Amino acid sequence: EDQVTQSPEALRLQEGESSSLNCSYTVSGLRGLFWYRQDPGKGPEFLFTLYSAGEEKEKERLKATLTKKESFLHITAPKPEDSATYLCAGVNDYKLSFGAGTTVTVRA
Amino acid sequence: GAVVSQHPSRVICKSGTSVKIECRSLDFQATTMFWYRQFPKQSLMLMATSNEGSKATYEQGVEKDKFLINHASLTLSTLTVTSAHPEDSSFYICSAKKGGTSTDTQYFGPGTRLTVL
Numbered sequence: 409e410d411q412v413t414q415s416p417e418a419l420r421l422q423e424g425e426s427s428s429l430n431c432s433y434t435v436s437g438l439r440g441l442f443w444y445r446q447d448p449g450k451g452p453e454f455l456f457t458l459y460s461a462g463e464e465k466e467k468e469r470l471k472a473t474l475t476k477k478e479s480f481l482h483i484t485a486p487k488p489e490d491s492a493t494y495l496c497a498g499v500n501d502y503k504l505s506f507g508a509g510t511t512v513t514v515r516a
Numbered sequence: 517g518a519v520v521s522q523h524p525s526r527v528i529c530k531s532g533t534s535v536k537i538e539c540r541s542l543d544f545q546a547t548t549m550f551w552y553r554q555f556p557k558q559s560l561m562l563m564a565t566s567n568e569g570s571k572a573t574y575e576q577g578v579e580k581d582k583f584l585i586n587h588a589s590l591t592l593s594t595l596t597v598t599s600a601h602p603e604d605s606s607f608y609i610c611s612a613k614k615g616g617t618s619t620d621t622q623y624f625g626p627g628t629r630l631t632v633l
């Protein structure tokens with residue numbers, strides 16, 4: 409069975425304190441790895457797609473990387489507006505499988 | 517952009533009634549639409565996949581007679597929860613994608629909070 413595991417479940421950061429979120433996956437026939445941001449009571453907002461090991465993508469303070477078994481989302485010098493739940497998901501030819509997310513809280 | 521809307525955003529209903537949720541892609545034609553449900557602090561769980569003009573494909577364990585999906589056009593899909601019960605209370609989210617390949621991005625709607633009394 410396809411599985412996506414995210415850690416930690418929750419992360420509390422001081423503004424400016426950089427950190428990384430982990431996404432471990434076992435998805436048969438993986439075609440791509442997605443990162444989404446979800447605010448409370450809202451639907452997920454697309455951030456990145458990574459297709460192959462070694463690939464990196466950046467957007468503002470966020471950088472996503474991919475290996476053959478894991479993906480990392482690095483948050484550099486976070487601001488309070490980066491507070492959200494970050495979801496990763498692996499896709500194969502059948503469906504998108506989501507992890508449970510990491511809830512990030514950034515204190516000013 | 518790629519904007520997906522859902523209506524209503526929240527609904528409260530009595531046990532035994534049916535509820536319809538609409539999902540629309542506002543600025544693109546969606547080859548495929550998906551329906552998910554999400555429980556607090558849990559993953560999004562795929563319920564079904566639908567293509568315009570054809571029957572939806574349901575995930576294992578999802579009752580097709582209870583969760584009726586209609587994909588009438590390239591911009592509209594509906595989910596009807598029939599004879600709703602309190603255990604159906606959840607956050608329902610739809611998504612849509614433009615292209616036909618597995619790696620095309622799914623764009624999500626804002627979700628519908630269903631509470632069954």
